Amino acid sequence: MRIVDIREKTVSIASPIANAYIDFSKMTCSVVAVITDVIRDGKPVIGYGFNSNGRYGQGALMRDRFLARITEADPDTLVDHENNNLDPFAIWKALMTNEKPGGHGERSVAVGTIDMAVWDAVAKIEGKPLYRLLADRYRNGVADDKVWVYAAGGYYYPGKDQTKLKAEMQSYLDRGYDVVKMKIGAVPLDEDIRRIEAVLEVVGDGRRLAVDANGRFDLETGIAYAEAIKPYNLFWYEEVGDPLDYALQAELTNHYELPMATGENLFSHQDARNLLRHGGMRPDRDFVQFDCALSYGLVEYMRTLKVMEDMGWSSRRVVPHGGHQMSLNIAAGLHLGGNESYPDVFQPFGGFADGIKVENSYVGLPDIPGVGFEAKSALYAVMRELGEG
Numbered sequence: 164m165r166i167v168d169i170r171e172k173t174v175s176i177a178s179p180i181a182n183a184y185i186d187f188s189k190m191t192c193s194v195v196a197v198i199t200d201v202i203r204d205g206k207p208v209i210g211y212g213f214n215s216n217g218r219y220g221q222g223a224l225m226r227d228r229f230l231a232r233i234t235e236a237d238p239d240t241l242v243d244h245e246n247n248n249l250d251p252f253a254i255w256k257a258l259m260t261n262e263k264p265g266g267h268g269e270r271s272v273a274v275g276t277i278d279m280a281v282w283d284a285v286a287k288i289e290g291k292p293l294y295r296l297l298a299d300r301y302r303n304g305v306a307d308d309k310v311w312v313y314a315a316g317g318y319y320y321p322g323k324d325q326t327k328l329k330a331e332m333q334s335y336l337d338r339g340y341d342v343v344k345m346k347i348g349a350v351p352l353d354e355d356i357r358r359i360e361a362v363l364e365v366v367g368d369g370r371r372l373a374v375d376a377n378g379r380f381d382l383e384t385g386i387a388y389a390e391a392i393k394p395y396n397l398f399w400y401e402e403v404g405d406p407l408d409y410a411l412q413a414e415l416t417n418h419y420e421l422p423m424a425t426g427e428n429l430f431s432h433q434d435a436r437n438l439l440r441h442g443g444m445r446p447d448r449d450f451v452q453f454d455c456a457l458s459y460g461l462v463e464y465m466r467t468l469k470v471m472e473d474m475g476w477s478s479r480r481v482v483p484h485g486g487h488q489m490s491l492n493i494a495a496g497l498h499l500g501g502n503e504s505y506p507d508v509f510q511p512f513g514g515f516a517d518g519i520k521v522e523n524s525y526v527g528l529p530d531i532p533g534v535g536f537e538a539k540s541a542l543y544a545v546m547r548e549l550g551e552g
């Protein structure tokens with residue numbers, strides 16, 4: 164059993180949307196196909212992966228160093244003989260050969276994307292949905308059969324007035340979501356407050372609205388927003404300051420007792436540990452949003468979950484960033500608290516399997532081997548072109 168080829172390509176996910184920090188006018192992501200010599204249903208098993216929005220495609224890093232470490236490794240060292248399958252942990256180790264510790268910037272995205280494709284292949288070889296495989300191997304066979312999801316959007320957009328913002332949020336409620344998320348921080352505070360109040364007219368209750376500053380604020384601005392939004396009792400106040408400014412995050416807890424969320428831009432278990440050590444995050448109410456597709460993949464994610472457990476955090480406090488099916492599988496199989504969803508943006512990579520409806524903000528997973536990409540036709544078309552083309 165061996166990986167015979169790994170292919171990657173960069174695809175555009177450009178759109179005119181913007182958050183408080185960046186616009187997505189030139190945004191790309193990498194798609195990876197891991198081609199194996201294992202035959203299922205008369206065809207070679209191909210695992211697929213892609214990276215989450217926000218960090219651009221990682222083809223250069225993959226081509227320059229990561230792909231060859233797999234294709235040139237002794238194939239036998241990458242096999243899990245006990246399960247007669249590929250070994251994602253051995254593959255991860257091979258990928259990280261001659262990589263120094265620290266500096267978890269962007270190579271974590273390249274590795275995370277390849278790791279996603281490896282796990283997709285492993286679950287296909289085992290003939291199970293990935294979330295079932297994860298539950299069977301690591302959670303005594305107990306999986307969640309549905310996952311809590313919230314609708315992320317509310318971006319800034321040229322010509323987007325409050326009527327359009329409200330219509331967007333109403334459409335998420337109409338599609339079965341109970342909680343929605345909007346961007347803040349790209350316009351002055353009073354204008355954001357008007358936007359928040361407009362969305363509250365649609366969702367009715369602050370507990371159904373999260374806001375995301377995308378790391379834009381300094382402490383003073385973060386506190387000013389905290390004071391202003393406190394009366395609305397929002398679902399969470401996300402990524403207020405720079406993702407690595409743990410002191411800022413800790414100080415905010417002296418000004419904002421309500422739930423906060425952060426972590427989508429932390430790319431290793433060591434960074435996650437620093438957040439929990441130094442960021443003042445509160446395990447009884449706050450959420451962490453580590454995204455496997457940006458942070459060295461699921462092999463590393465298990466280390467991050469172990470760090471959380473060791474520090475007294477329930478895995479139910481994790482609601483990953485990225486709105487992709489990989490995190491949905493991890494959420495169902497390893498008992499996370501939920502997952503982000505992008506019902507409209509970042510297509511075809513955002514959103515879940517075709518024909519599975521969100522009901523009362525919960526979504527099920529398709530009963531097919533792997534991550535479930537084949538059940539999302541627009542996404543699978545892009546992947547298949549790479550893997551089989």
Ligand SMILES: O=C([O-])CC(=O)C(=O)O
Nearest residue numbers: 182217315375377484485
């Ligand atoms: O706008 C982005 O970069 C995405 C983001 O923060 C999120 O989904 O939470």
Ligand SMILES: [Mg+2]
Nearest residue numbers: 375401402427
């Ligand atoms: Mg965010």
